[in-house]
Amino acid sequence: MKKYAFLLALVFVIPLCLVGCGQEVKLSSYNIVCEYDENTHTLKAEQTVCYVNNSDNTLNEVCFFLYPNSFKEVAVSNAYLERAYPNGESFGEIDIESIKIGETSAEFEIENDAILTISLLNSLFPNESIEIDISYVVTLANINHRLGYGENTINFGNFYPILCVYDNGFIKNSFASNGDPFYSEIANYNVEITYSSSFTLASSGDILDSQTTNSKTTTKIVGEKIRDFCFVLSDKFEVISSDIYGVKVNYYYYDDENAEDYLTLSCEVIEEFSSLFGDYPYKNINVVKTNFCFGGMEYPNLVYISDKISDAETYRYVIVHELAHQWWYSLVGNNEYEEAWLDESLTEYSTALFFERHDYGLNYDEIINGAYNTYSMFVDVYTNITGDCDESMNRNLSEFQTEPEYVNCVYTKGVLMYDSLRKTLGDNKFFKCLQDYFEEYCYKNASGAKLIDSFSKSSHRNLEGFINSWLDGNVVIGD
Numbered sequence: 001m002k003k004y005a006f007l008l009a010l011v012f013v014i015p016l017c018l019v020g021c022g023q024e025v026k027l028s029s030y031n032i033v034c035e036y037d038e039n040t041h042t043l044k045a046e047q048t049v050c051y052v053n054n055s056d057n058t059l060n061e062v063c064f065f066l067y068p069n070s071f072k073e074v075a076v077s078n079a080y081l082e083r084a085y086p087n088g089e090s091f092g093e094i095d096i097e098s099i100k101i102g103e104t105s106a107e108f109e110i111e112n113d114a115i116l117t118i119s120l121l122n123s124l125f126p127n128e129s130i131e132i133d134i135s136y137v138v139t140l141a142n143i144n145h146r147l148g149y150g151e152n153t154i155n156f157g158n159f160y161p162i163l164c165v166y167d168n169g170f171i172k173n174s175f176a177s178n179g180d181p182f183y184s185e186i187a188n189y190n191v192e193i194t195y196s197s198s199f200t201l202a203s204s205g206d207i208l209d210s211q212t213t214n215s216k217t218t219t220k221i222v223g224e225k226i227r228d229f230c231f232v233l234s235d236k237f238e239v240i241s242s243d244i245y246g247v248k249v250n251y252y253y254y255d256d257e258n259a260e261d262y263l264t265l266s267c268e269v270i271e272e273f274s275s276l277f278g279d280y281p282y283k284n285i286n287v288v289k290t291n292f293c294f295g296g297m298e299y300p301n302l303v304y305i306s307d308k309i310s311d312a313e314t315y316r317y318v319i320v321h322e323l324a325h326q327w328w329y330s331l332v333g334n335n336e337y338e339e340a341w342l343d344e345s346l347t348e349y350s351t352a353l354f355f356e357r358h359d360y361g362l363n364y365d366e367i368i369n370g371a372y373n374t375y376s377m378f379v380d381v382y383t384n385i386t387g388d389c390d391e392s393m394n395r396n397l398s399e400f401q402t403e404p405e406y407v408n409c410v411y412t413k414g415v416l417m418y419d420s421l422r423k424t425l426g427d428n429k430f431f432k433c434l435q436d437y438f439e440e441y442c443y444k445n446a447s448g449a450k451l452i453d454s455f456s457k458s459s460h461r462n463l464e465g466f467i468n469s470w471l472d473g474n475v476v477i478g479d
């Protein structure tokens with residue numbers, strides 16, 4: 001996601017199986033059939049999940065993350081209230097109607113509104129799989145957010161129960177108003193969405209077929225080897241497309257004089273990052289203008305760009321940032337709740353790399369100098385106000401006390417860390433580190449420790465002390 005720091009803005013205003021180590025890992029799959037009713041703002045869905053136990057442990061339960069319930073209360077910090085809720089407070093949720101395993105109803109419980117735990121009828125042994133049927137209704141809030149309906153678009157980010165990652169236990173993330181509290185595995189998706197024919201749909205995956213009868217359209221979509229699935233509906237969308245090395249780049253927009261320019265930019269970004277880090281392996285990428293209270297948001301094959309951004313320079317910056325997430329989040333995954341810095345720092349630094357190579361009036365040195373100035377000011381102001389400033393990057397989302405603290409420590413400082421590492425290693429080694437890390441963890445989940453190991457191997461330098469001193473907040477950053 002791209003956020004703006006309100007207190008201290010950045011200068012610019014702010015194949016079906018995975019093969020690893022010779023071992024095949026079967027992917028879990030989601031089959032979702034759903035229908036959106038724009039009058040009641042509800043999505044009714046039948047979801048079948050084929051869950052594969054890829055662990056060495058025998059499981060007696062399976063857990064899912066229920067993000068839609070984060071809208072049961074005000075979902076943003078005070079600074080974003082007006083942008084998020086232009087018509088006043090509004091609430092949404094997910095109502096689990098039934099869960100079945102085969103023909104039998106399964107017992108389940110919901111913890112803190114966030115975690116759905118389903119008790120299995122029989123133990124699930126390693127390498128076995130199980131089919132779980134979940135019926136649910138999602139009620140959308142009137143909110144300009146990942147999930148919700150607004151004036152221009154209806155956003156379906158994180159709308160369905162998604163499997164928690166299993167790592168010697170299911171990882172149970174919490175909701176957070178700062179950052180993206182998500183963590184998931186690569187999976188296969190088949191999704192069928194029915195909606196009023198007045199809408200145009202943008203989605204993750206590849207559209208197979210669309211049929212319209214009686215003013216309703218049903219679209220079938222397949223998403224292979226993707227980490228999440230998202231779609232957006234709008235009766236205002238226009239769409240323009242271009243092709244870059246076999247990837248179809250689509251820009252969905254409304255009220256936009258610069259649409260062609262943004263499409264060209266998006267093509268340049270896909271081409272540049274494919275060349276710098278490794279190929280973008282999917283057929284489609286959708287850049288989608290949405291009513292969204294932050295700058296933008298990333299999903300596999302689809303990014304939101306906020307229609308609240310009024311100047312072209314910031315709009316371009318956010319397009320580059322969100323598309324960089326296709327490499328750092330979508331293909332190389334991580335626990336974004338526990339280690340937000342991992343994908344956000346690399347994404348923000350990748351954005352600087354793009355502008356270093358393409359002349360859009362923002363040069364690399366200006367970005368780095370701007371980040372130094374912004375970060376130094378943040379430390380000064382915080383130290384003045386609180387007498388101390390926690391500069392650590394490696395905190396979970398709930399451990400950041402304020403929005404500026406989160407943005408400065410994760411995004412701004414992250415840019416400085418990678419700039420410093422690049423100057424230390426030299427360009428050849430630095431870019432080899434990025435390419436090797438991408439290749440090693442593409443379609444997998446990385447972690448901070450794995451990044452340090454990978455970079456150390458690639459650079460033939462022990463980078464543990466170097467990187468940890470940035471993460472722990474021990475590096476002193478001057479003006």
Ligand SMILES: [Zn+2]
Pocket residue numbers: 001002321325344347
């Ligand atoms: Zn981001």
